[in-house]
Amino acid sequence: MIVGAGLTRDGIVTDASLTVAPGEMVVLLGPNGAGKTTLLRMLLGLAAADRGEATVDGVAVSALSPARRARRVAYLPQSRPLAWPSRVVDIVALGRFAHGAAPYRLGGQDAAAVAASMAAAETAHLATRSAHTLSGGELARVHLARALASRAGYIVADEPVASLDPRHQHRVLGLLADFAKAGGGVLAVLHDLDLAARYADRLVWIDRGRIVADGSVADTMTAERIAAIYGVAAHVERSGSRLSVIIDGAIA
Numbered sequence: 001m002i003v004g005a006g007l008t009r010d011g012i013v014t015d016a017s018l019t020v021a022p023g024e025m026v027v028l029l030g031p032n033g034a035g036k037t038t039l040l041r042m043l044l045g046l047a048a049a050d051r052g053e054a055t056v057d058g059v060a061v062s063a064l065s066p067a068r069r070a071r072r073v074a075y076l077p078q079s080r081p082l083a084w085p086s087r088v089v090d091i092v093a094l095g096r097f098a099h100g101a102a103p104y105r106l107g108g109q110d111a112a113a114v115a116a117s118m119a120a121a122e123t124a125h126l127a128t129r130s131a132h133t134l135s136g137g138e139l140a141r142v143h144l145a146r147a148l149a150s151r152a153g154y155i156v157a158d159e160p161v162a163s164l165d166p167r168h169q170h171r172v173l174g175l176l177a178d179f180a181k182a183g184g185g186v187l188a189v190l191h192d193l194d195l196a197a198r199y200a201d202r203l204v205w206i207d208r209g210r211i212v213a214d215g216s217v218a219d220t221m222t223a224e225r226i227a228a229i230y231g232v233a234a235h236v237e238r239s240g241s242r243l244s245v246i247i248d249g250a251i252a
């Protein structure tokens with residue numbers, strides 16, 4: 001389980017507590033600047049908290065080396081700059097680095113994990129391309145393949161579908177949902193409320209640095225909350241077990 005307890009930083013995030021259990025897909029929602037990325041980074045030990053503690057499976061993240069943390073949690077950051085020109089397959093192979101693999105000479109289990117994750121993220125055909133030549137959406141899927149290849153127990157993804165076309169949005173969220181169904185834990189930031197309603201097992205809502213709701217889609221996805229947090233008028237419609245969210249427009 002990933003646990004954040006009372007995480008506070010710099011007035012950006014205040015007293016934020018949340019959990020991500022194995023087997024569940026939690027979606028973190030909130031407007032631009034609400035503190036989502038800062039909260040994720042504290043949960044991963046990438047940003048220091050002024051107060052509070054983050055643990056993964058009972059171990060304080062501050063006590064984990066980068067390699068041990070990477071074996072437990074795969075992180076997909078919001079911006080994914082490439083340090084140098086690399087082939088796609090070598091970027092995905094970086095997911096095996098924390099397991100001791102040498103990315104340019106993969107064998108056995110490492111090669112199998114890379115191949116399987118590239119197939120799942122529909123990036124196998126890009127394997128020998130230089131990542132610099134990829135579209136934004138293709139690159140996003142390559143980084144998802146890297147995260148899957150790590151075989152970490154948790155994936156923390158900051159806007160993983162931001163640059164994807166509708167089909168790939170559903171493919172990527174479907175993969176994350178499958179990962180959770182298979183026993184992994186997912187924490188993903190999304191801005192598309194309808195996709196969040198469709199894929200999340202639980203929603204955590206953050207506004208101006210504070211978690212203001214944490215619960216099921218049915219309980220927390222309301223037109224009133226959407227208006228209060230995002231300043232937009234919305235319809236939330238139920239058809240069967242599914243909620244659809246239609247944004248009507250900004251509230252003046």
Ligand SMILES: Nc1ncnc2c1ncn2[C@@H]1O[C@H](COP(=O)(O)OP(=O)(O)OP(=O)(O)O)[C@@H](O)[C@H]1O
Binds near residue numbers: 012033036038
């Ligand atoms: N290192 C920093 N120094 C100063 N301000 C920062 C720093 N990091 C973040 N902030 C500010 O804290 C607020 C929250 O930033 P954060 O990136 O966590 O928001 P977010 O919810 O992820 O937003 P978005 O949806 O736009 O990605 C923003 O106003 C941002 O400008």
